[in-house]
Amino acid sequence: MAGVTREVKAALERLPDRISIGVLAKTFTNDLLDEVIDEADVREVRVRLLPARLVMIFTLACWLFMRSGYGLVMSKLADAHAARGPGWGDWEAPTTGPISRAKARLGADPLKLLFRRVSGPTGTPGTPGVFHRELRVLSVDGFTLDVPDTKENEEFFGRGTNGSDTPNPYPQLRALALAESGTRSLLGAAYGPYRTGEQTLMDDLLPVLGPGMLLLADRNFASYALWRKVAATGVALCWRMSASFALPVRTVLDDGTYLSELRPPRKKDGPPIVVRVVEYSVITENDKGEQVSELFCLATTLLDPDHAPAGDLAGLYHDRWQAETGIGDLKTTQRGGPEVVLRSKTPAMIAQEFWAMVCVYQAIRDLIDHAATSGLDPSRISFKRTLEAARDSATRAVLSPRDTSSAR
Secondary structure (H helix, E strand, O other): OOHHHHHHHHHHHOHHHHOOOHHHHHHOHHHHHHHHHOOOOOEEEEEEOOOHHHHHHHHHHOOOOOOHHHHHHHHHHHHHOOOOOOOOOOOOOOHHHHHHHHHHOOOHHHHHHHHHHOOOOOOOOOOOOOOOOEEEEEEEEEEEOOOHHHHHHHHHHOEEEEEOEEOOOOOOEEEEOOOOOOOOOOEEEEEOOOOOHHHHHHHHHHOOOOOOOEEEHHHHHHHHHHHHHOOOOOEEEEEEEOOOOOOOOOEEEEEEEEOEOOOOOOOOOOOOOEEEEEEEEEEEEOOOOOOEEEEEEEEOOOOOOOOOOHHHHHHHHHOOHHHHHHHHHHHHHHHOOOOOOOOOOHHHHHHEEEEEEEHHHHHHHHHHHHOOOOOHHHOOOHHHHHHHHHHHHHHHHHHOOOOOOOOO
């Protein structure tokens, strides 16, 4: 027993075991990090310069300091916590090479598992913008991220064009994010090569959808096959339809909406699906000061006008920009700007980096949600300022939570 006590004491005194990630440790507790490390079976078998938990923390912290190199990020974390114990002791700050090898040993699985543990809805019936009657409102939206121009990334991800025939200077991944309206918290995320369509990526989000939810989506998602697949989860749908999508009028309802049907491409694909269609125009002003009218056509599984008035659905769809703004925070604000390229030179490490990105985003949303518990609308709390506070706390140990032992 005495030997065990000495080992535990020694572990507590080692700088790598004291390093945390500032206020984000509220979400990324030591117990939670240890649980996903063990579940992924990547626990080190001997004492290392860079134990698995520290590598997890470091990988997450890289999303707080996207413009800093690996060595500088590690020094920021270590310097902040050296003051809380016997300094650096016999631990030496690792260089980029050992850090890269430690990250490769860790792999992507622990970060993917961590996202599954920390993601999910956070709004309550009293949180503004979260519910439409009894349905939790969600939005799905896609985005792309530039990855380093290496042979491996080029072959796996491919690259698009910049609006003409000129290839994008970097390979790109395509991603989807499923966010809760009001809080902008993530329920799910998925990514793949640039050539992967958003409708294909949607398959990865189906497990987190179900009854009691209302999913909003833009016209990129409109298809018979995807509608049928997503609706089968029990989630209610309200999607904008493209002008090319045929929606014949079958029954005109009292509120001016009408029942229609989504017809399969082939008879063997299944029967027609009954939907309700809401059409309306939005008038905006262009750069020349001229008024421009744009027609919106929404299809929904909510067939009863009394239960889902047309005006409410139109309002919900246009409120989805809040969720899109949240996804904009994810791909731009947190990244440090649209010109910032991800760090990893191989698809395997891009996977690790992607899941770390959405984990950190969710942790920032957790802080915002905590700050809004007094009834403040979460959408009025600045993501950028909260990110800056999290960044500051990671380099000032005095702000780090003392008790990080309990899981989320």
